[in-house]
Structures are given as C-alpha cells and as structure tokens.
Amino acid sequence: MELEAKRNHDPDLNDWASIAWTILCNLRDQSPLVQCITNYVSMDLMANTLLSAGASPAMIHSIEEIPDFTPHVRALCINVGTLSPNWLPAMKAAAELITKSGKPWVLDPVAAGASGFRLKACLELVGLKPNVIRGNASEIIALSKASLGVTKGVDSSHESIDAIDAAKSLAQASGAIVAVSGAVDIVTDGNRVVGAHNGVPMMQKITATGCAVTALIAAFVAVEPSNALEATASALSIFGIAGELGMDIAKGPASLRTHLIDSLHGLDQAAVFSRIKITLL
Numbered sequence: 478m479e480l481e482a483k484r485n486h487d488p489d490l491n492d493w494a495s496i497a498w499t500i501l502c503n504l505r506d507q508s509p510l511v512q513c514i515t516n517y518v519s520m521d522l523m524a525n526t527l528l529s530a531g532a533s534p535a536m537i538h539s540i541e542e543i544p545d546f547t548p549h550v551r552a553l554c555i556n557v558g559t560l561s562p563n564w565l566p567a568m569k570a571a572a573e574l575i576t577k578s579g580k581p582w583v584l585d586p587v588a589a590g591a592s593g594f595r596l597k598a599c600l601e602l603v604g605l606k607p608n609v610i611r612g613n614a615s616e617i618i619a620l621s622k623a624s625l626g627v628t629k630g631v632d633s634s635h636e637s638i639d640a641i642d643a644a645k646s647l648a649q650a651s652g653a654i655v656a657v658s659g660a661v662d663i664v665t666d667g668n669r670v671v672g673a674h675n676g677v678p679m680m681q682k683i684t685a686t687g688c689a690v691t692a693l694i695a696a697f698v699a700v701e702p703s704n705a706l707e708a709t710a711s712a713l714s715i716f717g718i719a720g721e722l723g724m725d726i727a728k729g730p731a732s733l734r735t736h737l738i739d740s741l742h743g744l745d746q747a748a749v750f751s752r753i754k755i756t757l758l
C-alpha cells in the first residue's frame with residue numbers, strides 16, 4: 478500500500494504504527510538493494526540487519542566499482558567509522574552518483590568530533606547532500622558546530638535530548654533529515670521534531686548497533702524516499718522494538734545481538750502496533 482494513500486486517510490500523521498508497518502511490508506516486498514560503504518567493525522551486523530529486515534545489502538566500496546554498481550542500487554549508506562584517506566574519494570564518488578540518479582543516501586558520521594581529519598571529511602560529505610544524517614548526540618553536536626568536541630571516541634558523552642537544537646540547526650543548514658539516537662531517538666527536518674521511544678539500554682553494549690540502524694534507515698528511505706522523516710522515525714522504532722523483543726530472551730549483549738536479528742526478521746503487525754511509541758516533541 479502507498480504511504481501517500483495512508484497520509485490522505487490519516488492526515489494528522491498520528492498513526493505511526495500504521496506508517497511503520499506499511500513501510501516495513503513494502504521493504505519486505507521490494508527487497509531494495511542497499512550499498513554500504515562502512516567500517517570494518519560494522520559490516521557483519523549491518524548486512525545481517527538489512528537481510529533480516531528484508532533488504533539486500535552489498536558492502537561494495539572500491540572506487541573502481543562505483544561507476545558500474547552505484548547507479549543500480551536503491552539507496553546508499555556511508556559510514557566513516559574506520560575512515561582512512563584512500564576511502565574518502567570512493568565515498569564522495571558514490572554520494573555524487575546516487576544523488577545524480579535521484580536516489581537517497583544516508584550518512585553515519587561516526588566519531589565526527591574525534592579528529593580534525595574525520596570532522597573535515599564528515600563536513601565535506603554533508604556538503605554532498607545526504608537525505609538523512611544519523612548519529613549519536615556527541616556526533617551530531619560536533620557536526621552541527623563544526624568543531625572537535627567532548628567525545629568518547631565512537632560512543633556518546635551526551636544524551637540525545639541535549640542535541641535537539643544541534644540537530645535542528647544541522648537539518649536546516651544541510652537540508653537533511655537529522656536523527657540522534659539514544660534513550661529517545663530524535664528525528665527532525667529542522668522544523669518538526671519527533672521522538673522514537675523504543676529500544677533497550679543494552680543495545681549500547683553491542684558494537685555497531687548505531688551503524689546497523691543507520692543502514693536500516695537507508696533501506697526504509699529507499700522504499701519511502703519522499704517521506705524521509707517518517708521513514709527514519711519508523712526504522713528507528715522498528716529496530717528498537719526488535720531490541721525489546723530480543724531482550725525478553727537475551728542473557729547479555731552477545732545473545733541480544735542474535736535475538737535482535739531474529740526478532741527483526743520475525744516482526745509481525747501485532748508487535749509493531751502494541752509496542753511502537755513515536756511522539757511529537
């Protein structure tokens with residue numbers, strides 16, 4: 478079912494469960510090809526997250542392959558987690574090519590405030606017009622202020638709600654939807670701000686859950702490109718719900734990783750409708 482039809486039926490957009498479920502069903506039906514240029518730590522969890530949601534991941538990052546491959550993908554996810562100088566030209570080439578193809582791309586500015594090299598690279602990538610930027614609070618604050626900030630490497634030293642103003646100004650300056658993950662996931666277009674309240678704290682204890690949810694956002698935006706804010710909030714909540722269901726049976730981070738992937742794969746309408754919590758902030 479088209480989301481536009483749903484929006485007409487439900488113009489105040491309060492029916493987030495219906496929106497998220499519709500996008501997930503479309504994703505499962507369409508199985509969009511999502512190119513990921515990502516860090517070495519996240520490749521496995523990211524690919525498995527995309528597969529369990531119903532998308533088709535491809536971790537293809539060599540600059541020689543981008544002209545042939547990138548025009549055929551439905552969305553691109555760029556993540557600077559283990560950035561080195563020779564990767565940056567491929568990231569930029571892919572971002573430019575996908576934008577030229579009229580398809581969306583999503584940026585994960587991992588540890589943006591940790592070094593001058595990384596911050597400059599992230600700012601250059603923001604200049605190539607990502608449709609969505611998803612980071613933790615410290616990353617979004619560093620990017621928004623364009624300054625090296627208090628950061629604990631790839632982890633956040635801020636709460637997501639402390640980054641609302643930074644997220645809004647980054648969204649206004651870049652034209653991207655900006656998402657800040659955390660206890661409450663914040664999503665803004667620079668004007669509207671919504672909070673996605675799903676997830677469990679143990680998700681922070683699994684490396685690359687942030688990277689994985691950024692890729693899931695890319696898959697959601699692939700099937701719903703004209704409603705990127707709705708797609709982004711929906712992806713964050715769906716991933717959070719999978720974490721909640723996984724936590725019901727997990728014994729710790731390692732088993733949560735497994736059960737989160739299983740839960741995402743098996744997620745049904747009843748779970749989405751009973752658990753989703755997205756509110757206007």
Ligand SMILES: Nc1ncnc2c1ncn2[C@@H]1O[C@H](COP(=O)(O)OP(=O)(O)O)[C@@H](O)[C@H]1O
Nearest residue numbers: 613632658659660676677678680681686687690
């Ligand atoms: N305290 C929390 N409660 C619930 N979910 C959380 C919490 N902290 C992080 N998450 C979830 O964990 C995932 C990774 O977020 P986060 O740890 O902020 O990203 P990153 O790994 O990039 O720092 C997101 O889906 C987010 O919603």
Ligand SMILES: Cc1ncsc1CCOP(=O)(O)O
Nearest residue numbers: 516518558631685686687688
């Ligand atoms: C630990 C680490 N170091 C460089 S990238 C990376 C993974 C970060 O993943 P996330 O941002 O999802 O926690």
Ligand SMILES: [Mg+2]
Nearest residue numbers: 587613687688
């Ligand atoms: Mg991260």
